Amino acid sequence: MKRFNRTGMTACALALGLGMACSGRRSEPLRGSLDISDPKVAHGQTVYMNRCDKCHPGGDAGLGPSLNNKPLPGFLIDFQVRHGLGAMPAITDEVVPKADLDDIVVYLKALRRNG
Numbered sequence: 001m002k003r004f005n006r007t008g009m010t011a012c013a014l015a016l017g018l019g020m021a022c023s024g025r026r027s028e029p030l031r032g033s034l035d036i037s038d039p040k041v042a043h044g045q046t047v048y049m050n051r052c053d054k055c056h057p058g059g060d061a062g063l064g065p066s067l068n069n070k071p072l073p074g075f076l077i078d079f080q081v082r083h084g085l086g087a088m089p090a091i092t093d094e095v096v097p098k099a100d101l102d103d104i105v106v107y108l109k110a111l112r113r114n115g
């Protein structure tokens, strides 16, 4: 449960500040059981597993830094994926289409709420 509320609310405030959708789910504890009833989360998870998980295992740090412990705005994730940085390669639209990348962002936000 550590940092659940704080991180979640910071992410939410950031999302709202940027004019993005922010669904504040605070009704039930999510830790340990990621809610994949949302098809975007489920699909995002699948794409993530194929394209990102080897370096950011389960959203944690691996070759790359962890992604589940900080409020990363969607546009920043998009930018990082498209342009790459350091040891992270740029991943093109042919490999991960925009719609898939959007779902990855939704998945990462769900992961963060969950952690």
Ligand code: HEC
Pocket (backbone or CB within 6 Å): 048, 051, 052, 053, 054, 055, 056, 063, 064, 065, 066, 067, 072, 076, 077, 080, 081, 085, 086, 087, 088, 089, 091, 096, 104
């Ligand atoms: C080959 C390994 C590799 C793959 C595959 C990879 N990443 Fe990364 N990622 C990295 C590394 C290494 C960094 C750190 C880059 C740096 O700061 O020099 C990073 C950084 C990031 C960051 C910035 C994190 C921060 O703290 O600022 C985001 C966001 C990110 N990756 C998302 C993704 C997503 C989403 C995918 C899948 C579409 C992905 N990465 C696939 C290696 C990878």
